[in-house]
Amino acid sequence: MTVPTINGNAIKEAVQSAIDHYGASREELIPILNEINRVIGYLPGEALEEVSRKLRVPKSQLFSVATFYQMLSTRPRGKHLIQFCESAPCHVVGGREIWQALQDQLGLSSGETSEDGKWTLSTTSCLGICGVGPVIVIDEDIYGNVTPKQVFDILARYD
């Protein structure tokens, strides 16, 4: 995909703005990283370095946090993030077919971003709504009881 160019000043501004908002405290690390991720679209190494310097938190620790939480990403993501629940309860009610339909229609595998930067496809563990499985989440939108036929229509709702 085409990686958006973000200059160093924009990164510094995003970091400073998040720290100003939440306070320069290690306890606020996750909201700070989340805000930077929201503004820039992901967490570039330069942003992690800046946070590391300002909060005096080792960069290795920041990287661990950034790679642990699904909502954070150290790589550029597409405009829309699709999360497919791959846990067993969704799997047994047709999740496998949904996963196949998503991969076929997008031409992507897990963790990949489309060339046009529109989609990032990822998997997630149980989202706690197994009663309506199979489940996919696109950005903030949750879709339950999804059938393979519906996948095309769901994707078509996004610009």
Ligand code: FES
């Ligand atoms: S297993 Fe998919 S939401 Fe719980």
